[in-house]
Amino acid sequence: MQRNELMTWIHNQLQVDVFKDYAPNGLQLQGKAEIGHITCAVTASLAAIEAAVANGSDLLLVHHGWFWKSEPTVITDWKFKRIQTAMQAGLNIAGYHLPLDAHPQWGNNAQLAHVLGLKMQAQFGHQNLLAQGVLQDALSLADFNQQIETALQRQPTVIGRPEKPIQRVAWCTGGAQGFFQDAIDAGVDAYITGEISEAQYHLANETDVAFIAAGHHATERYGIQALASAIEVEFGIAHQFFDEANPA
Ligand SMILES: [Zn+2]
Missing domain, CATH: 3.40.1390.30 (NIF3 (NGG1p interacting factor 3)-like)
Known part of the structure; x- marks a missing residue:
């Protein structure tokens, strides 16, 4: 075409x-x-x-x-x-970039929810870039951590009590550690993004909201594939995904 x-x-x-x-x-x-x-x-x-x-x-x-x-x-x-x-x-x-992060169906946030077994309930925050939802059954932070590692094939950096029950979750793929306060304000049990900076360690400990850095690349693999798949369905143009072992 x-x-x-x-x-x-x-x-x-x-x-x-x-x-x-x-x-x-x-x-x-x-x-x-x-x-x-x-x-x-x-x-x-x-x-x-x-x-x-x-x-x-x-x-x-x-x-x-x-x-x-x-x-x-x-x-x-x-x-x-x-x-x-x-x-x-x-x-x-x-x-x-941001339009793909936030798309309610093909976006990185929506697609990460599928991959991690989260039910997305709302989008909120700056330009609707954060998502909020729930785990069907509450998991301990340690078990949720394990589930994320298996799904993304990458060990996340997790700050929080391993035994803490996690059900309500907010997330924003990529380098969105700066939105942690929005997640804390939303009253969730855990916040997932790609990267961590020094400050989030303290915020997580002092608020008891778990912080999970699951990888910038790892959390953003899925939106672009969903968009390419939608193009294939709509117009019949075949696609393939090229992945890299980017640990960041
Ligand atoms: Zn990004």
């Missing part, structure tokens, strides 16, 4: 205009006009670009694209290599 037609469809489905973001959402590098095969990945890294080129994709669809607000604007060094590799192959690159 035509690239521009697909970009418009995604733009509308993800309600891109509703979000204030730190990077452009949508087409970031123009390639071929026709899309017949898609590679999706968490990040538009050189490895992901090379994989997409090798498997004959026309579009690399990612959660972490390029041109972040804090990033140097010149095209040199690693950024040059990425752009050059994609351009030589006519590979389109499209990124969807």
